[in-house]
Amino acid sequence: MKKRVGVLALQGAFREHRQVLEQLGCEVVEVRKTSDLDGIQGLIIPGGESTTIGKLLRIDEMGEKIKELGAKDMPIFGTCAGMILLSKTIVNSEQYCLNLMDTVVERNAFGRQVASFETDLSVPALGHKPLRAVFIRAPYLREVAPNVGILAEYDGKIVFVRQGNLLASAFHPELTPDHRVHQYFLNMIDEH
Template sequence: MAITIGILAYQGGISEHEYLVKKACSELGIECRTRWVTKKEHLEGIDAIILPGGESTTIAKLASRFGVLEELRDRIAKGLPAFGTCAGAILMAKEVVDRKTKKVLENPLGVMDISIVRNYYGRQRQSFEIHLEIPAIGPKPFRAIFIRAPAITRVGEGVETLARLDGVVVVARQGRMLATTFHPELTEDTRIHRFFIERVAKLV
């Protein structure tokens, strides 16, 4: 029986995530469908959700307007596997910190016990690539693409740090939730998507 993976589809690399999900499922030998989620009813029957990058405030406003945000929060709290990349990771964080003022901002989704700083690297390093070691996905470094990236500056109890860069967390897992502060969907490497489907969401 095919699994269905939803992709929150207001902004960001939606089609890129869709491509890697299908490629990852093929490599895992499982049948899967993807569904672009823009309305509350699109959440019915999905087995996992991906929250892509973009602008986290805009995504949250649109998701709230269409009734998706509250429903998504409830479903994730009840065990729906979720994978957030960049702005998606910001949406998932319980605490979002403003880089300049250090104020904790209101975060309407806030399902993962992490604190995250938006645009952590500032103008000096708005966009960069690095070969990142993520032991959980294998020995070969992952080509991580950071674009106006946040950073995870606190992890709560029960949150596993999977990778660090310059002393801050860039990949974290809590139960059936996974967050990366970079954009794995902008590569051809399926290992993080496979890790989410197989070991975080446990859909294989």
């Protein structure tokens, strides 16, 4: 039976996540209103502009519904802006966040758009082969609570974590042909 996975489609790189999930055999729901969250088994919050997505999450109380689903152990994966929105604390910002992960995040931590880069990351949870990671105006996690597992670091900065049913990456796994991160998320759905 196909997994039914939602991709938050308010703003940002949702189409690329949809394509990867479809290649992995999922039924994909583009989540644009609160009722679109009904019946999904997992949710991806894509990269984009975190302040804009945060404002849009307040409409129709969608953010509250996502918090509720996350608290009920539905797997949620945030990439880049999604990592920012999942965190409990955003450095030097009062912007809206979902307040789900026990993390402190710094926005645009690697610099502006022109400082975007690609690199190979060691991610033991995904096997021995390095993971190609695309960082675009990326955040990183300054602090994580003991209950947050660190899956990868870059240059001493935490860029990929898991906390129970929550997964977050500072990079964009949807922009490479390597689908191991998405498959890891789908395995989390199987676990829950």
